[in-house]
Amino acid sequence: MNKHKRIFLGLCASAVALATTLSAPAAFAQAYPQKPIRLIVPWPAGGATDSVGRAVAEALRVQLGQSVIVDNIAGAGGNIGTQQFIRQPHDGYTLLLATSSTNSANPYLYKRTGFDPIKDFTPVASLAVIPSVMVVAAASPYKTPADIVSAARAKPGSLSYGSGGVGNSAHLAGELFKSVARIDAIHVPYKGSSPALTDVMAGQLDYMLDTGAYGQIKGGKIRAIAVASDKRHPMLPGVPTFDELGIKGMHMNAWYGLAAPAGTPSAVVDRLNAAVQTAFRTGDLGKRLADIGAEVRPGDAASFAAFWKSELDRYAGLVKLTGASLD
Template structure:
């Protein structure tokens, strides 16, 4: 009997040590970072910057897998079915993880229970952009044209519920105009059509390089201050259009049940890359405001954003048809 008790004690002690041992060896193989949006948009740019920096921090390959569709829900559904060992991570976004639960009757995941918040990354303001050859020089020109011909103008987005869609609906609400929404499968394809002149306008968080390159024109920034990347572009508030604050946020999440020791290790690697590595600079270069922090801080922010987006969705009347 005493031998049995000793054996059980050894087994229990070994089990208790498993998370620590796993954290010491983690990652012991390549890590997949699921980006639930197509290549070419802001989310993809953020995801690839994160993957490159974590590869340098871990000494193991971190690769991006774009799993787009249903406003980010398809990739997120696949993510929550992954093993909770830290070898599959998610680029969590305000669209998928804060807006979608209020836009879709069924997302295929619980916005809180199915995730382990790991690390916040950045917030990027939305910018109203038009083709470089557009006659619109200001948001007030857009408003005047929309009032003259209700429903004729069209704005694009990366899909129902993403930040570009909600920004467009918020603009319609505060300006009291009727503009048609054209959803795309990702912001990249929509932005391509703006650059090509096939789409008249859109709100976007990944347009800064194209604005600086002269491929599109920025009319206003949907933030409480101007962007240092485009300091000559005013905020909506400066132009007398009140209530136009819209941004996109990004973070790293793990599946529910991921060992705390692994979460802590990934969080430390992300924060290191943000503060002293290349990641902070790469994010700033695409117009992001870096937001480092602990897993608990990201969790509190995430829950607060779920509540904020619930109110925003109700205000704009945006829903999934």
């Protein structure tokens, strides 16, 4: 074989290799998914977070044609499940239900979360936000937040509020309320929102600021007295906002989104994001989320990444304001 022929064949081989490399991501995305997908929800079953996760899992199953298995791995405010998530292959077959508690607040609440809040994740799609609502037992003597403020000031440290765990949205909302209302109240953390709400219903807790109470409110088991948002919630048109009641600075919600491990191919991210957007447009994902009190927030991966970063910045100030800490 002469020199020129060897050079020609070598160039041909290089071209084939390059074409194969360039076409690999597209081919992978076109084939994806070829097996069941695991969705890690780093909170217990029950409550708003689990409901969002299961609604999204079902929507992805319909859109992608593969089973999406919800895996609840609770503990340490979502850190334990998230630590397991970041160690998974970045192939799109393990996803995370990212939340404001774990992915915005925990980096400032814990000295060590076990993950980098930016570098260990690939934002895929924003899903929804759920405003916090102040709730009391149906038979509670407290009719307004002002009643709670008056009672707390009359006997500092005598009132208690619950949350689904130290550092979750209900805890931060409770600490924010203490700060803006200038009161003292005892925080009682639970392993998830459901048992905390049960004790609110029973009168064991005086109040709670929660995002997962809409079902119990509709059922008359607990009473909503204020919404921590800039506008009234469509499911609770008769419940005023804190702003309307003259308590300024009480804006608190939980956000939810879909994430993949860092390094996940962009073609797979685009495939997953498209599945979510289609589910919002043509499926019942939006209705299922609205039924639990969520306001849907569809968008592309880039806009979700920008929102995620802005929420990290916002929670830095919020955690500093409340003085909350887990170490």
